[in-house]
Amino acid sequence: LLLTLADQLLRWDGAAYAPRFEPRREKHVRELQGHFKQTSDRLALYYLHLLLEPTRLPKEAQLEAARAATLDSLAAFHARFVRRLKLLVFTYGNLAAADAAAIAAELESRVSAAREATLPRSDWA
Numbered sequence: 001l002l003l004t005l006a007d008q009l010l011r012w013d014g015a016a017y018a019p020r021f022e023p024r025r026e027k028h029v030r031e032l033q034g035h036f037k038q039t040s041d042r043l044a045l046y047y048l049h050l051l052l053e054p055t056r057l058p059k060e061a062q063l064e065a066a067r068a069a070t071l072d073s074l075a076a077f078h079a080r081f082v083r084r085l086k087l088l089v090f091t092y093g094n095l096a097a098a099d100a101a102a103i104a105a106e107l108e109s110r111v112s113a114a115r116e117a118t119l120p121r122s123d124w125a
Helices: 002-010 014-035 040-052 059-068 071-084 097-114
Strands: none
Touching: 002 097, 014 059, 014 071
16 A cells, blocks of 8 residues: 555646646635634734744745646646655554565655655755
């Protein structure tokens, strides 16, 4: 199952999502626009959270990004994401160490095959 999920992630085809992309994007834009129609106490709490979490993207920026999103930009994001993907495998339960190592090695080889370039050291967390 894990290998199947990894294959689907790595081979994502945006064309299959074309009929659903625009309705979902529009729904997301409407939800973000509705955020500013909340009660004043909820908006105050939202701005407090923005102050306490400086890395959080403000709703205004999220709305701007949602309005500008296209299926092509989503496909480009996916390509960048896959290139930067670094794998960390954690297993738990009734699985022999050799089987876990084999699964991890297979996943790493599939991710490496999909990656165009390694993640620059300056981008490491």
